[in-house]
Amino acid sequence: MKTTVKELRLILTVDNLDELIAFYRDTIGLETSKEWREEEGNGIILDAGRASLELIDAKHAARIDQIEVGQRVSGPVRLALRVAEPIATATETLLDGGATSVAAPTTAPWSEVSRVKAPDGMQITLFATSTLAD
Numbered sequence: 482m483k484t485t486v487k488e489l490r491l492i493l494t495v496d497n498l499d500e501l502i503a504f505y506r507d508t509i510g511l512e513t514s515k516e517w518r519e520e521e522g523n524g525i526i527l528d529a530g531r532a533s534l535e536l537i538d539a540k541h542a543a544r545i546d547q548i549e550v551g552q553r554v555s556g557p558v559r560l561a562l563r564v565a566e567p568i569a570t571a572t573e574t575l576l577d578g579g580a581t582s583v584a585a586p587t588t589a590p591w592s593e594v595s596r597v598k599a600p601d602g603m604q605i606t607l608f609a610t611s612t613l614a615d
Contacts, residue, residue: 489532508578550584561606
């Protein structure tokens with residue numbers, strides 16, 4: 482028998498919560514599912530719609546970095562967000578919202594892509610198309 486998973490949630494522990502809420506909610510456009518401000522701690526759950534878990538080995542991670550950035554730069558965790566806007570437009574929106582550029586938009590074998598770094602240091606790949614159905 483196997484477990485039936487109903488939701489995938491990535492949890493980031495951060496020092497600059499308000500700045501990152503502004504970036505992920507207000508700049509990227511993730512919608513608030515739940516938010517709390519308590520003496521015991523603060524947090525927010527931002528809904529990204531469909532979630533998936535992509536598992537790759539170090540060799541494939543190096544290949545992706547080479548294609549998207551030109552060299553190995555990502556750590557063990559990188560976010561990838563499929564966006565509705567053209568990649569250049571979405572990239573500029575994130576840069577205006579506090580991200581820094583890791584690599585300019587380019588065409589990978591699987592999609593148009595761009596790589597930015599969020600204010601918390603998280604690398605984010607923006608991509609246009611997916612093999613997953615909407």
